[in-house]
Structure formats: structure tokens, C-alpha cells
Amino acid sequence: MYKYFLITLVRSLFINELIAIKCNIGTETNIAGDDDNRGDIANCVNCRANYYYNGDNFIPGVSQCEKCPISKKVGARPNAGGNARLVLQCDINCPTGTQTEQGNTTYVAQREEYNFCKVNHYYQTKGLFFQPGVDSCNKCSVQKTSDSEATLGRNASLAKQCDVSCPTGTSTKTGSTSYVSYKYECVNCKANFYYNSFGFQPGESSCEPCQNKKKIGAKETEGLNAKIDIQCDAECPTGTVVYDGDATYKSDKSDCVKCAPYYYTTKQKDWVAGIDACIPCPKIENKGSKANYPQFATQSTQCNGAFSQFFTFSLLFIYLYILL
Numbered sequence: 001m002y003k004y005f006l007i008t009l010v011r012s013l014f015i016n017e018l019i020a021i022k023c024n025i026g027t028e029t030n031i032a033g034d035d036d037n038r039g040d041i042a043n044c045v046n047c048r049a050n051y052y053y054n055g056d057n058f059i060p061g062v063s064q065c066e067k068c069p070i071s072k073k074v075g076a077r078p079n080a081g082g083n084a085r086l087v088l089q090c091d092i093n094c095p096t097g098t099q100t101e102q103g104n105t106t107y108v109a110q111r112e113e114y115n116f117c118k119v120n121h122y123y124q125t126k127g128l129f130f131q132p133g134v135d136s137c138n139k140c141s142v143q144k145t146s147d148s149e150a151t152l153g154r155n156a157s158l159a160k161q162c163d164v165s166c167p168t169g170t171s172t173k174t175g176s177t178s179y180v181s182y183k184y185e186c187v188n189c190k191a192n193f194y195y196n197s198f199g200f201q202p203g204e205s206s207c208e209p210c211q212n213k214k215k216i217g218a219k220e221t222e223g224l225n226a227k228i229d230i231q232c233d234a235e236c237p238t239g240t241v242v243y244d245g246d247a248t249y250k251s252d253k254s255d256c257v258k259c260a261p262y263y264y265t266t267k268q269k270d271w272v273a274g275i276d277a278c279i280p281c282p283k284i285e286n287k288g289s290k291a292n293y294p295q296f297a298t299q300s301t302q303c304n305g306a307f308s309q310f311f312t313f314s315l316l317f318i319y320l321y322i323l324l
Contacts, residue, residue: 021041023041023043023044023061024044024061024062024063024064024065025064025065026047026048026051026064026065026066026067027044027045027046027047027048027051027060027063027064027065027081028044028046028047028048028078029043029044029045029046030043030045030046040061041060041061041062042060042061043060043061044060044061045060045080045081046078046079046080046081046084047065047078047079047080047081047084047089048065048078049072049076049077049078049089050067050068050071050072050076050089050090051065051066051067051068051084051089052065052066052068052084052085052086052088052089052090053065053066053081053082053084053085054066054085054086057082058080058081058082058084060081063081065081065084068086068089068090068091069090069110069111069133070090070091070092070093070111070133071090071091072089072090072091073091076089086109087106087108092106092107092111093105093106094106094107094114094133095114095133095134095135095136095137096136096137097117097118097121097136097137097138097139098114098115098116098117098118098121098132098135098136098137098153099114099116099117099118099150100113100114100115100116101113101115101116103150107133110133111132111133111134112132112133113132113133114132114133115130115132115133115152115153116150116151116152116153116156117137117150117151117152117153117156117161118137118150119148119149119150119161120139120140120143120144120148120161120162121137121138121139121140121156121161122137122138122140122156122157122158122160122161122162123135123137123138123153123154123156123157124138124157124158124181129154130152130153130154130156132153135153137153137156140158140161140162140163141162141183142162142163142164142165142183143162143163144161144162144163145163148161158180158181159178159180164178164179164180164183165177165178166178166179166183166185166186166203167186167203167204167205167206167207168206168207169189169190169193169206169207169208169209170186170187170188170189170190170193170202170205170206170207170223171186171188171189171190171220172185172186172187172188173185173187173188175188175220177190179203182203183202183203183204184202184203185202185203186202186203187202187222187223188220188221188222188223188226189207189220189221189222189223189226189231190207190220191214191218191219191220191231192209192210192213192214192218192231192232193207193208193209193210193226193231194207194208194210194226194227194228194230194231194232195207195208195223195224195226195227196208196227196228196251200222200223200224200226202223205223207223207226210228210231210232210233210234211232211252211253212232212233212234212235212253213232213233214231214232214233215233218231227250228249228250228251229248229250234248234249234250234253235247235248236248236249236253236256236274237253237256237274237275237276237277237278238277238278239259239260239263239277239278239279239280240256240257240258240259240260240263240273240274240276240277240278241256241258241259241260241291242255242256242257242258243255243257243258245258245260245291247260249274252274253273253274253275254273254274255273255274256273256274257273257293258291258292258293258294258297259278259291259292259293259294259297259302260278260291261289261290261291261302262280262281262284262286262289262302262303263278263279263280263281263297263302264278264279264281264297264298264299264301264302264303265278265279265294265297265298266279266299267294268294268295268296268297268298269295271294271295276294278294278297279299281299281302281303282303283303284303285303285304286301286302286303286304289302289303
């Protein structure tokens with residue numbers, strides 16, 4: 001009896017295995033993950049997770065479901081074949097920075113519809129052609145303020161899609177004011193421009209125009225070295241100096257606030273630093289002349305010196321003594 005039972009059981013399992021047929025590609029029964037139709041193809045009613053049906057009428061056991069071009073990372077699940085459309089089953093979002101020709105960021109039938117880079121986005125991969133639906137487009141580091149538009153990926157170069165102008169007063173090593181690939185190519189201050197701060201950052205820092213341009217020897221200089229006295233004509237007006245007595249200014253010509261030794265001015269009032277000059281002494285009698293602010297830089301102070309002043313006061317004193 002026991003032997004008969006075992007034989008019957010084995011025969012039953014064998015027959016069931018023969019009867020059991022796998023569901024068609026991409027389909028399964030209404031038990032998630034089960035592709036055993038239990039001997040009836042009509043049981044294959046669902047498209048599996050990340051598979052979709054692209055036909056008109058889904059026929060259980062006959063119709064097949066296609067694998068999604070891009071699988072869902074979240075929310076993937078099986079669905080009845082008649083409902084398992086691409087938009088429901090698959091990730092239909094465009095790769096970053098891309099869109100369809102109509103401006104949509106989701107495709108309708110196939111991912112190759114993502115053939116445009118969006119406004120202010122570009123495609124840049126050396127030696128490779130743009131692959132619609134696969135490649136993404138990069139966001140411009142500096143956006144165009146006008147004439148920006150979505151462009152076919154294969155034509156969406158950095159120069160076409162983005163503002164590739166170097167920051168004000170800067171240029172590349174080749175002298176161009178536009179960079180080719182990256183904004184940090186903008187490493188120099190242009191001729192007659194200077195950098196007046198610390199830590200020049202290529203592509204970020206800008207250079208200032210010289211107040212007085214060089215007439216000879218103006219050139220582009222690496223940002224860190226493009227100091228005002230190198231890039232510009234930084235000489236103070238004739239006979240003037242800065243606070244420490246130097247005849248060249250470091251940041252602005254208005255720093256030229258004093259008359260140099262042996263130079264004087266007749267404008268003790270309304271003298272304009274960086275604009276007004278000082279007059280050379282016609283005769284130098286003061287061997288210890290110093291730089292002086294204009295209100296004190298008279299001819300007698302700068303040129304005649306202490307002895308001359310003493311002599312003048314002495315004569316005045318004698319004259320007053322005689323009168324009295």
C-alpha cells in the first residue's frame with residue numbers, strides 16, 4: 001500500500017511538471033513573481049515589475065511584455081497586462097538636463113525622444129557622440145542672459161549653450177576673453193588691468209582697469225602677480241608721493257597725498273590728491289626737506305629750510321626792536 005502511494009505521488013508530480021508551462025516573456029500570474037501558469041496559459045495575466053505591454057489588446061498566455069528601457073528604482077510592481085503601459089511600469093524621466101523636442105521631460109514611446117539639451121545645459125564628452133535617452137547634459141556654470149535655447153544634444157556645445165566669458169578684466173593663457181572648456185582657464189589679468197586683493201581664483205576673480213594705462217610695455221599677467229605697479233602707470237603726479245614717501249601708488253592715485261621733498265605747492269587749500277602736482281624748488285637751501293601734506297608744503301618750508309626761516313624771523317625782530 002505504501003509503495004503504491006509513493007508511485008502515485010511521483011506520477012502526479014511528474015505529470016504536473018509536464019503540464020506546468022512557463023508564462024511568456026515578461027508576464028506572470030496574479031501571484032507576484034510566479035511565472036508558472038499551472039497548466040493554463042490564461043493564468044499569465046500580469047506584466048512583471050519593470051516590464052510593460054505596448055500592444056492594443058493584452059491576451060493572457062499569448063501576449064508578451066517588454067523590458068523597460070529604464071527600470072524604476074522605486075515603486076516597481078507587476079500590473080495587469082491591459083494596464084501595464086510604459087508610463088506606468090517604467091522610469092520615463094529624461095536623463096538630467098535633457099528634454100524632448102517638444103520640451104517635455106518625460107517620453108511617450110521610447111527614450112530616444114530625449115534628444116535635446118535643455119536651455120542653459122550643454123553636452124561635453126570628448127570623442128563621444130550624444131546618445132539620446134542615455135546621455136545627460138551639464139548645467140552651465142554661468143548662464144546666458146539672452147539668446148538661450150534648447151539644442152539638439154549633438155550640437156549643444158559649451159560655447160553655444162553657456163556664457164563662456166571670462167570674469168571682467170581676465171583672459172586665458174592664449175589671450176582669449178572666453179574659455180573653451182572650464183572657467184578656471186581664465187588665469188590672467190588683461191593688459192592695463194590689475195588684481196588688488198589676495199588669493200586670485202581663476203574663473204572667479206576679476207581684475208580692475210588701470211586708472212592710468214601704460215603707454216609702453218602693457219601686457220597680460222598671471223592674476224596673482226598682476227599688481228597695480230606692474231600692470232599700470234602707477235606714478236604719482238609730478239612732485240607728489242604716497243603716505244610712506246613712495247612715488248608710486250599701490251591701489252589708487254588718490255593715495256598720492258603729499259608733496260615730495262624739495263617740492264612745494266601754492267594751493268594750501270583745495271589741493272586734490274592724485275590730480276594736483278607739486279612744484280620743484282627753484283633754489284634748494286633746505287638740506288633736510290621732507291615730504292609734507294599740501295597745507296604745510298609751502299615754498300619756505302620745503303625749499304628755504306629752518307635757517308632761512310630763522311633768518312627771516314631775526315630780521316623781523318630787529319626791525320621791530322629799532323621801531324620801538
